[in-house]
Amino acid sequence: MAQRTSDLILPTTVRPRPRVNASRVLLTLLFVVLTFVFVFPLYWMVISSLRPDGRIFVDAFDLLPSALSLDSYNSLFEQEPYGRWIVNSILQTGGFAFTALFLCTTGGYALAKFRFRGRNFLFLLIVVSQMIPFHLLIVSLFLMIIQLGLVESYWGAIIPIAASPIGIFFVRQYMLSIDDEMLNAARVDGANEYQIFYSVVLPNARPAIATLFILFSLEYWNNLLWPLIVFRQAENMPLAVGITRLINQYRQSYDLVMAGSTLATIPIIILFLFLRRQVMTGIAATGTGMK
Amino acid sequence: MLSSILRIVHNKKVVPFVFLAPFMTIFLIFKVYPVILAVIMSFQNFQGVQSQEWVGLTNYQNVFNLVRFGQALTNTTVYTIGTLLILIPLPLILAVLLDSGRVAQSTLFRTLIFLPALTSLVVAGTVFRLILAEEGFLNLFLSSTLGIRPLRWLETADLALPSLILIATWRWTGINILYFNSGLVNIPRELYEAAVIDGASPFQMFWRITLPLLRPTTLFVVVLSIIGGYQVFVEPFILYTGGGGPGDGGLSMALLIYRTAFTSFNFGTAAAMGVILAAIIFVFSLIQFRFFGVFSKED
Incomplete structure (x- = not known):
């Protein structure tokens, strides 16, 4: 199903009459302007992080600054544990993506390929849970991780948000398209259910798993609320929480905050340019899968 | 002992629940239970894990008066x-x-x-x-x-x-x-x-x-x-x-x-x-x- 969706989403539409005319030129121009507006804040973030100390507002109308400096990046690594935040973000993001994938592939397989009592109820429960605002849970979850001794720990940041309803829903939809005959053939060959999952189901679900891995990574990397509650010590924070700390500590040092924001964003955008299809079709599919 | 556990795990009726167990465990503990806990807490004067007292709708009244x-x-x-x-x-x-x-x-x-x-x-x-x-x-x-x-x-x-x-x-x-x-x-x-x-x-x-x-x-x-x-x-x-x-x-x-x-x-x-x-x-x-x-x- 996801494969079909990906074919459909790509803009392969070729209309009968692609004439070159005035309306085509005007519309394209409109989109050039619009795109400029949307990309501008990102450009502004990068350029502001490179302006020499104290020039951010003075030079604000120099769209192409003549003087560039890396001072703000130097102070970022000297005055704050920014390097730690990068490491924390990478490790926590990886841990979250793997944990969530494990839960969603096993659970999604059960929902897609087995009939058992209570299946429809579980499915409904998972779909409805998607509507629960996270803010309803924060107090309970906070008290729970205190009791479990998980404050300031990676696991405390990862486990409570790892059972992703959208994730299991996405895997289930994808695995419905896996041919039952193939699974039965493996059973006839004497493979047990867990061997079948590992060596037949997972390889066949590879596209969905890759897409989910990317989406889970993006989700954790950009998430603020839960890690903000779990981590108070600067050396344990991921980037999103660290940047929030920068804002509180250096209210007037916009260059420092922009440097921190740039380093947290640009690698993601570069990665995205390589994985564009997967990210965009994945987001459209997880989204439209909900309707 | 081990073989009987293995037999249960490979039982056709049990298999789907083994696959479901990891997701459902985390889901029930960290998604369903906290909702129930939050609803209970909303009717309590919560001063820490040791001291809670039931206060009926007081919290809700306070919220709407805020x-x-x-x-x-x-x-x-x-x-x-x-x-x-x-x-x-x-x-x-x-x-x-x-x-x-x-x-x-x-x-x-x-x-x-x-x-x-x-x-x-x-x-x-x-x-x-x-x-x-x-x-x-x-x-x-x-x-x-x-x-x-x-x-x-x-x-x-x-x-x-x-x-x-x-x-x-x-x-x-x-x-x-x-x-x-x-x-x-x-x-x-x-x-x-x-x-x-x-x-x-x-x-x-x-x-x-x-x-x-x-x-x-x-x-x-x-x-x-x-x-x-x-x-x-x-x-x-x-x-x-x-x-x-x-x-x-x-x-x-x-x-x-x-x-x-x-x-x-x-x-x-x-x-x-x-x-x-x-x-x-x-x-x-x-x-x-x-x-x-x-x-x-x-x-």
Whole structure:
């Protein structure tokens, strides 16, 4: 199903009459302007992080600054544990993506390929849970991780948000398209259910798993609320929480905050340019899968 | 002993539950149980794990008597309506134009307009703090092109919600274009070809074919926008450094819940606010689903 969706989403539409005319030129121009507006804040973030100390507002109308400096990046690594935040973000993001994938592939397989009592109820429960605002849970979850001794720990940041309803829903939809005959053939060959999952189901679900891995990574990397509650010590924070700390500590040092924001964003955008299809079709599919 | 465990694990009836166990364990402990706990706490005077007493509806009464809660509820509702008014029609029209074959390089435009969706809301907040600052780019731009006097975007109560809606427009337009686009490609081309033969104008085709057939997608984006709009938290949290902004003009319900819980440590009240927020979101979702008749079609 996801494969079909990906074919459909790509803009392969070729209309009968692609004439070159005035309306085509005007519309394209409109989109050039619009795109400029949307990309501008990102450009502004990068350029502001490179302006020499104290020039951010003075030079604000120099769209192409003549003087560039890396001072703000130097102070970022000297005055704050920014390097730690990068490491924390990478490790926590990886841990979250793997944990969530494990839960969603096993659970999604059960929902897609087995009939058992209570299946429809579980499915409904998972779909409805998607509507629960996270803010309803924060107090309970906070008290729970205190009791479990998980404050300031990676696991405390990862486990409570790892059972992703959208994730299991996405895997289930994808695995419905896996041919039952193939699974039965493996059973006839004497493979047990867990061997079948590992060596037949997972390889066949590879596209969905890759897409989910990317989406889970993006989700954790950009998430603020839960890690903000779990981590108070600067050396344990991921980037999103660290940047929030920068804002509180250096209210007037916009260059420092922009440097921190740039380093947290640009690698993601570069990665995205390589994985564009997967990210965009994945987001459209997880989204439209909900309707 | 081990062999009997193995026999159970390989039993045909048990297998699906083994596969389900990891997800359901985490789901029940960290999603279902905290909801129940929050509802219980909302009826308690919660002063730590050891000391709780039942107080009936007192927390809810306190919430509704709180001036800040009324303001947060109003702010959040206006914000949600504002984002709906922009983030449904704008991406819809842009998606239709990009899909019309009248725009060169439409994939490139789609990709570039999508880029803001990759930035974390934290970064979106920091960048707009800079752009909206009194000496920032927006004021410079407005005064040099339109001659508008510099506005104090971040210090004026009435400008808080427009600022937040501006950020939302920047951040979500690309994603909503993507959703509408995936709805558009599902509309059979033959319908348009038949309409062209019947002499229909592009405008008529948009009203009579595109809009009605896009309704499931539109429903989905509307529901998503309402659910997301009512949970707005990170943008005001960053823009106003954890506070509610000037005169609480940017105070959202989620932000108030966070502050009630982790600044005032008033867990019972925070839980009651969470229940109210969840109820609002739930009711809106149900109304939308009924209105669009989704329940009757499925299953």
